[in-house]
Amino acid sequence: MRDYLLFYVNGQEHRVGGQDVFSPLSTYLRYGQGCTGTKVVCAEGDCGACTVLIGRAAGGTVEYMPVNSCIQFLYQLDCTHVVTIEGLKVEGKLNPVQEAMVDFHGAQCGYCTPGIVVALCSLFDCKTQADEQDVKDALTGNLCRCTGYEPIIRAGMNVALERVRSTGELYPPQEMIARFGEHQGRPALIASEGKTCFIPATVEEAVDFKEKNPGTVIVSGGTDVCVNINKRGLDPDVIMSLSNIAGLSDVKVENSHLVVGGRASLAALADWAREEMPELYKIMWLFGSPQIRNAGTLAGNIANGSPIADTLPWLFVMEAVVEMTGPAGKRLIDINSLYKGYKQLDMAPGEIITRILIPLPENNETIRLFKVSKRQNLDISAFAAAIRMTIEAGKIHSAKLAYGGVGPVVLRLPKTEAFLEGKEAALTTFGNAGKLAREEITPISDVRGSKDFRLQLAENIMLKFFLETACGREPVCR
Numbered sequence: 283m284r285d286y287l288l289f290y291v292n293g294q295e296h297r298v299g300g301q302d303v304f305s306p307l308s309t310y311l312r313y314g315q316g317c318t319g320t321k322v323v324c325a326e327g328d329c330g331a332c333t334v335l336i337g338r339a340a341g342g343t344v345e346y347m348p349v350n351s352c353i354q355f356l357y358q359l360d361c362t363h364v365v366t367i368e369g370l371k372v373e374g375k376l377n378p379v380q381e382a383m384v385d386f387h388g389a390q391c392g393y394c395t396p397g398i399v400v401a402l403c404s405l406f407d408c409k410t411q412a413d414e415q416d417v418k419d420a421l422t423g424n425l426c427r428c429t430g431y432e433p434i435i436r437a438g439m440n441v442a443l444e445r446v447r448s449t450g451e452l453y454p455p456q457e458m459i460a461r462f463g464e465h466q467g468r469p470a471l472i473a474s475e476g477k478t479c480f481i482p483a484t485v486e487e488a489v490d491f492k493e494k495n496p497g498t499v500i501v502s503g504g505t506d507v508c509v510n511i512n513k514r515g516l517d518p519d520v521i522m523s524l525s526n527i528a529g530l531s532d533v534k535v536e537n538s539h540l541v542v543g544g545r546a547s548l549a550a551l552a553d554w555a556r557e558e559m560p561e562l563y564k565i566m567w568l569f570g571s572p573q574i575r576n577a578g579t580l581a582g583n584i585a586n587g588s589p590i591a592d593t594l595p596w597l598f599v600m601e602a603v604v605e606m607t608g609p610a611g612k613r614l615i616d617i618n619s620l621y622k623g624y625k626q627l628d629m630a631p632g633e634i635i636t637r638i639l640i641p642l643p644e645n646n647e648t649i650r651l652f653k654v655s656k657r658q659n660l661d662i663s664a665f666a667a668a669i670r671m672t673i674e675a676g677k678i679h680s681a682k683l684a685y686g687g688v689g690p691v692v693l694r695l696p697k698t699e700a701f702l703e704g705k706e707a708a709l710t711t712f713g714n715a716g717k718l719a720r721e722e723i724t725p726i727s728d729v730r731g732s733k734d735f736r737l738q739l740a741e742n743i744m745l746k747f748f749l750e751t752a753c754g755r756e757p758v759c760r
């Protein structure tokens with residue numbers, strides 16, 4: 283059993299044990315390594331000032347993606363390569379993204395600038411050309427409060443792409459991959475000053491540890507847990523990071539099901555959905571920011587159990603099945619029976635989510651997903667809905683509805699579903715269904731919206747579905 287983490291920072295190997303293991307990466311970089319180019323503003327994943335690249339071994343190379351270092355703790359980073367703004371220099375000079383930021387006046391106070399440069403470098407790691415929308419998408423998770431976005435976007439669109447060196451070119455991967463290979467298969471247990479962290483290499487090790495340590499807090503992407511640590515006083519004594527468990531990160535289709543591994547990131551799900559299920563992609567594109575989607579997982583969204591979790595209404599109408607693995611083996615549970623109350627899950631203390639199985643829809647089905655939030659991007663839903671129907675020859679054959687943000691858990695609407703089935707797909711039917719939907723929910727007023735606003739959305743969304751799907755004439759199952 284190892285008692286240290288191994289990772290690289292800007293090409294240098296680091297072996298870390300003791301209290302540092304329990305630090306946010308941004309703290310380790312700024313106060314431990316003098317990498318003060320990484321800034322901290324919000325410490326909760328919202329502003330992107332702390333963006334760094336995290337590289338993980340994949341398919342014989344190291345793949346880099348931007349994440350928020352304020353909500354990545356070191357115990358999540360075993361066997362990774364962290365690249366900061368300081369590490370993106372080319373031959374000791376500004377890189378082409380930095381030059382463009384200078385040439386196009388993309389910075390005033392400069393506090394957001396390192397995060398913006400890192401996010402743009404990541405964009406040009408995977409794209410040899412980028413249009414305005416690509417630049418805007420890459421910067422969704424980066425806020426600037428003094429320059430204004432126009433010069434920053436102009437800088438992003440005027441990078442001398444022929445001179446860009448990818449992160450993989452700056453840091454040849456062979457040595458790192460060999461080092462990660464030596465470590466990844468060996469679990470790590472690190473204890474210091476009353477805190478313990480376990481990093482299992484297999485599901486069996488994870489389950490065994492969780493059973494023996496019932497108070498363990500699981501950390502996967504950390505985009506919920508680490509915000510709770512930074513901002514809500516969560517101070518777990520025992521942590522288990524799932525980041526090194528092999529074989530849980532895939533998103534693939536098997537036996538007419540989409541199978542999402544318990545460690546698969548939201549970004550991997552979005553990548554799959556882009557071509558295969560554009561309706562889901564629409565919602566994934568609105569989920570947090572690239573940094574959040576790169577770190578966060580679908581399993582984390584399910585296990586966190588928020589009634590406004592964006593993937594849940596979709597998973598409810600798809601009748602997804604959650605695979606839990608515990609001391610007694612595997613157990614499958616329909617997501618519609620998983621939640622027992624606000625953030626209360628039917629999950630035994632020794633269990634972890636290992637896979638999510640989502641039956642693929644038939645071609646004659648229509649599925650629509652909706653998210654209502656105060657801002658378009660990087661905002662939590664006030665209300666969310668998924669509507670799945672089969673309409674043939676103008677008649678509704680089956681209807682599945684799930685609403686989020688209208689009660690302590692995401693809700694199916696069985697009375698409205700039963701009302702719709704067998705009815706003519708007409709405006710009056712959907713108008714009446716909307717009125718019935720209001721009666722099936724119990725929203726509250728909070729900072730994101732009033733009770734009345736949510737009731738009205740619950741009613742109106744039925745009409746929106748009817749009008750947007752060309753009155754139910756065109757099935758759009760994906």
Ligand SMILES: Cc1cc2nc3c(=O)[nH]c(=O)nc-3n(C[C@H](O)[C@H](O)[C@H](O)COP(=O)(O)OP(=O)(O)OC[C@H]3O[C@@H](n4cnc5c(N)ncnc54)[C@H](O)[C@@H]3O)c2cc1C
Pocket residue numbers: 326327328499500501502503504505506507508509524544545548568569570571574577578579580581582583584585586590591592593633634635636660661662663
């Ligand atoms: C800035 C910001 C924006 C966000 N935007 C959105 C948004 O638009 N929509 C939205 O729905 N959410 C949003 N979130 C919330 C969060 O990103 C998601 O809930 C995400 O899916 C959590 O995944 P994770 O892997 O990071 O979970 P973690 O934080 O690692 O864990 C969350 C919970 O799940 C448990 N857990 C994790 N993995 C497992 C497992 N395999 N088995 C059992 N338990 C497990 C943990 O113990 C914890 O209780 C946002 C968060 C931030 C910080």
Ligand code: FES
Pocket residue numbers: 321322323324325326327328329330331332333350351352353
């Ligand atoms: S400091 Fe704002 S996202 Fe990290």
Ligand code: FES
Pocket residue numbers: 388389390391392393394395425426427428429
């Ligand atoms: S340059 Fe000041 S916040 Fe962006």
